Amino acid sequence: MALILIADDSPTEIYVLQKMLEKHNHQVIIAEDGEQAIDMAHSQHPNLILMDVVMPKLNGFQATRRLTKEPETEDIPIIIVSSKNQETDKLWGLRQGAKGYLGKPVTEDQLIMEINNLLEGSP
Secondary structure, eight states, X not given: OOEEEEEOSOHHHHHHHHHHHHHTTOEEEEESSHHHHXXXXXXXXXXXXXXXXXXXXXXXXXXXXXXXXXXXXXXXXXXXXXXXOXXXXXXXXXXXXXXXXXXXXXXXXXXXXXXXXXXXXXX
């Protein structure tokens, strides 16, 4: 189906998300911080990125802003998946260029529905 980059510093969260995605036949690549996410987006050009907010080096908001401003990666949809779940966090994430924002813990149905909506709308 799709190549999806998970950017998260929690091994548990990565495991949970990866299992959900693989169950739906998606390929998964992993970044453990915002800088790695940017590097991998450039080298692997995934179909979609799941971005945590609270990570070392660059946080998810900073990484999202950079990825959506760079011509090479601006077309990759980003869904922020974070425990920072306040309405202000969601608004800020969307203002940084994210196409979606899901609060943790995310359900499989929520995640797959959001991914499918974004991927169906992309070229």
